[in-house]
Amino acid sequence: MSDVSWQNDNLGPTEAAVVISRFGQHADIETTEQEILRCNIRRTVSSLVCGDEVIFRRAKVSDGDLAGVIEAVHERRTQLTRPDFYDGVKVVAANIDQILMVSAVVPEFTPQIIDRYLVACEDMGIEPILLLNKIDLLDQESLDYVDEVLDIYRELGYRVLLVSTKSGEGIDELKHILEDKNNIFVGQSGVGKSTLVNTVLPNADILTKEVSENSGLGQHTTTVSRLHHLPSGGNLIDSPGIREFGLWHLEVERVTWCFKEFREFIGGCRFRDCKHLNDPGCLIQEAVDEGKISELRFESYHRILESMADGRAGARAPRV
Structure with a gap:
């Protein structure tokens, strides 16, 4: 019309x-x-x-x-964005207060995916909350290992929550975290995002699918973004297609800054074009050696930079 x-x-x-x-x-x-x-x-x-x-x-x-x-x-307080090969940076949702980054022990617990989400959240200025789902599938030894890894993020000041929709563990705390906020869940296929949404929004009728036993992979279930009211008084935006934020549109320096524990060392390296790898006089590498920066996070940082370079190459490639 x-x-x-x-x-x-x-x-x-x-x-x-x-x-x-x-x-x-x-x-x-x-x-x-x-x-x-x-x-x-x-x-x-x-x-x-x-x-x-x-x-x-x-x-x-x-x-x-x-x-x-x-x-x-009205002018947006925050906006959730993701890069798009055709449209540049695309806004997905507006006025988000916090992003709940859902990981799970099935298909796989992957700290590098968490770090990618954290870079995106730091860049957008939206508070991230790390949500580890399906903890009922962990034995005590595995839980201790995962908890040790998550301590890296707790020490950086990130909020971490362990939940299970089957046992109910952590669900009451999750509902409390969502109160009076505009929230969005993000996470790869198969981590139980839709099941979590159904748990906090029992009348939303959002479809769920189990992880395939053969492939270990999940499938997309949501098709249209929609804002739902939570019983607690907050809101939840359920959005399709948000599994992993591409970061290829960011400058390398911006990604470095988005690793919050790197910030106090930025600008202090011997060489201005320091790659923070094997460069002499690199303060970030020295901080890793001294245990001030997690080796896991440092490795994740360089993997992200590698994937960004691949993403830029893909963005430059002609579309048929």
């Missing part, structure tokens, strides 16, 4: 609302009176995502299931 159909004489006064879902040139919004309305989007609105706070006007005479038009978007 064109903007011509939305003349001023058919529109009421401006009102405030929040975008709860976006469908092409239309969006579902929720008003301050908790009405859910589907609206057209003005062509002047260049970007609109789930979580955006908007100004809209109702149609005095609606056209089909469209109840009004979104006129403007």
Whole structure:
């Protein structure tokens, strides 16, 4: 539908609302009176995502299931982004307070994936919470090992939570963490993200699929981003396609800064173009040798830089 159909004489006064879902040139919004309305989007609105706070006007005479038009978007406090080969950096959701990074012991507990998420969170300025799911599958020895690795992140000031939807461990604490915040879960396929969402939102009817016993891999289950209200009073945005944040759009220096324990050493190396590897006079390497920086995190940092170089090469490659 064109903007011509939305003349001023058919529109009421401006009102405030929040975008709860976006469908092409239309969006579902929720008003301050908790009405859910589907609206057209003005062509002047260049970007609109789930979580955006908007100004809209109702149609005095609606056209089909469209109840009004979104006129403007308030400035975002935060925005969740991911790089896209075709569109550059793409905004996925807006006004997020905290990102719950879901890992699991099945298919595999991978600290490097956690570090990638943390780089993205530090870059976007959104608080990350590390959520390790399926801990009921761990024996005591394995749990001790995982807990030891997670201590690296606790010592850096990151919040860590161990949960199991089967045993119920950690679920009450999880619900408390979500209270009065705009939240989003991120995680690779098979880590139990959808099951966790169903646990905190039992009426959301989000489909789940078990990890394949043959491949150990999960499958995508969500198709459209949507904002849900939590019983605790907070909100949860369930978004498709967020498994791993590509980082190839970031400068190397920015990634270095996003490893928060590196910051006090940045700029102090002997050479300005220090690669923080085998360079003489590298303060970060010295900090690793002295136990001030985790060797696991240091190795993860260099693996991320390698993958970024591969990503940039892919971005430059011609598309057929």
